[in-house]
Amino acid sequence: METTKYALSGKKIWVAGHRGMVGAALMRRLEKENCTLLCATQDELDLRRQDQVEGWIKKNKPDCIFLAAAKVGGIWANNTYPAAFLYDNLMMEANIIHAAYINKVEKLLFLGSSCIYPRMAAQPMKEEALLSGPLEQTNEWYALAKIAGIKMCQAYRRQYGCNFIAAMPTNLFGAGDNYDPEGGHVVASLIQKAHKAKQSGAPSMELWGTGSPLREFLYVDDLADALVFLMENYDGEPHINVGSGLEYTILQLAKTIAKTVGFEGDFLFDDSKPDGTPRKLMDSSRMHAMGWRAPTSLEDGLKVAYQWFLDHKAS
Ligand code: GDP
Numbered sequence: 001m002e003t004t005k006y007a008l009s010g011k012k013i014w015v016a017g018h019r020g021m022v023g024a025a026l027m028r029r030l031e032k033e034n035c036t037l038l039c040a041t042q043d044e045l046d047l048r049r050q051d052q053v054e055g056w057i058k059k060n061k062p063d064c065i066f067l068a069a070a071k072v073g074g075i076w077a078n079n080t081y082p083a084a085f086l087y088d089n090l091m092m093e094a095n096i097i098h099a100a101y102i103n104k105v106e107k108l109l110f111l112g113s114s115c116i117y118p119r120m121a122a123q124p125m126k127e128e129a130l131l132s133g134p135l136e137q138t139n140e141w142y143a144l145a146k147i148a149g150i151k152m153c154q155a156y157r158r159q160y161g162c163n164f165i166a167a168m169p170t171n172l173f174g175a176g177d178n179y180d181p182e183g184g185h186v187v188a189s190l191i192q193k194a195h196k197a198k199q200s201g202a203p204s205m206e207l208w209g210t211g212s213p214l215r216e217f218l219y220v221d222d223l224a225d226a227l228v229f230l231m232e233n234y235d236g237e238p239h240i241n242v243g244s245g246l247e248y249t250i251l252q253l254a255k256t257i258a259k260t261v262g263f264e265g266d267f268l269f270d271d272s273k274p275d276g277t278p279r280k281l282m283d284s285s286r287m288h289a290m291g292w293r294a295p296t297s298l299e300d301g302l303k304v305a306y307q308w309f310l311d312h313k314a315s
Contacts, residue, residue: 006064006107006163006232014038014062016047016096017069021176022111022169025224026066033228038062048088053095057103064107066227067096067149071142075208075276077183078139089145097152101162109231110153112146112168112239114216114280115139124283127168127238136277150239157237166239167230170282174220174301175308187217187302190254191309194261204266205258208273211251216281218244219301222294229292243282244294253298260302 013030017023018039030037038060045056047069071088078085093110100108117125118133130150135143153164173187181189190207197205226242234240248256254267287293 006235008064008228008232009034011063012036012038012061014057014060014065016065016067016092020068020070020072021172021174021178021220022223023066023068024176025174025220026068026227028221029224029228047095048091050091050095050098054099054102057096057099057105061103062105064231065096065100065105065109066231067093067108067110069096070111073178073183074185074189075138075274078142079274082141085139086141086145089142090148093145093149093152097149097156097164100164101156101160106163107231108153108162108164109227110149110164110166111227112150112166113142114168114170114241114243114282115143115277116146116150116168117280119277123279124243124281125241126283127241127286130239138274138276153239154237163235165230165234165236167227168239168241168282169223169226170216170218170241170243171280172218172220172223174305176220177305177308179309179313186215186250186253187257187305188309190257191261191302191306192313194254194258194263195306195309195314197265198261198263202265204268205254205263206268206270207250207254208270209250209275210271211249211254211267211269213250213275213277214247214279214281215250215253216243216245216247217253217298217301218242218246218294219296219298219304221304222296222301226287226292226294229290233290238286240286241282241284242287243284244296245281245284246294246298247281248298256298257302260299260306
């Protein structure tokens with residue numbers, strides 16, 4: 001596989017989406033590098049507005065960009081706000097990628113998601129599974145926008161020679177997650193529910209669906225490390241999967257979270273809520289072949305995530 005060293009030392013780096021869970025983890029990770037970090041809040045810069053994005057990049061002149069800005073949400077939010085997931089994500093990525101090209105940004109890393117793969121893709125999912133079958137319906141809007149972002153990176157590389165790369169993280173969790181019980185992903189939602197149930201002395205807590213879907217979970221600070229690794233070492237056209245290889249049923253996850261939080265009750269299943277994709281495990285062998293592996297266990301990552309929840313969200 002093609003590799004080129006792109007040292008971040010001395011670079012001006014823009015983390016687009018620095019207040020999101022991934023962006024904040026990237027900021028923490030990049031503080032260890034000798035680089036200048038740029039960021040802009042949503043009030044300063046609406047990434048959905050082409051003129052604002054082009055003006056900001058022209059003025060601030062980043063050498064490289066981590067495109068971690070996205071409208072994200074769990075299974076319920078994706079299913080409920082299809083237009084917002086499609087429009088916001090398409091606009092943000094199109095504006096940033098095109099402006100990076102016009103302004104001769106040296107390198108850009110775009111972040112996708114494991115939901116870009118077909119619902120029934122062979123497991124573990126290899127990068128080649130992209131566009132080989134129908135998408136999972138609960139998040140196809142988000143997935144389509146992310147697929148467009150991957151293809152933009154490839155198209156700008158082919159037509160204009162831009163060094164734009166793309167990484168596909170598996171399901172993420174960690175500090176700074178979205179703890180909204182309806183809009184968030186499963187780890188944050190279950191931490192919140194287990195904490196509440198423990199506090200109120202409830203005999204049980206509720207899980208959506210059947211508890212049987214399989215998901216792989218990656219601690220967000222591990223992802224940030226992987227993204228820095230890719231920015232420095234990877235220069236190819238194909239997108240790269242970033243997973244942990246750690247796979248659990250939702251019920252196993254719930255039990256591990258209950259243990260972390262100290263909730264000792266039972267689980268009830270709300271089968272009016274969807275299960276989504278039956279299994280979502282990434283094949284991260286390309287990443288492994290380059291020499292990177294996720295170092296953090298689910299248990300250790302959950303401890304940090306729960307502590308962050310206690311410090312910032314618990315009442
Ligand atoms: P997905 O990976 O795109 O399906 O997104 P999620 O992280 O939102 O959901 C993962 C799985 O966890 C799905 O099977 C959900 O039905 C299940 N799940 C169980 N309880 C919850 C919950 O309280 N919140 C969320 N978001 N998912 C839950």
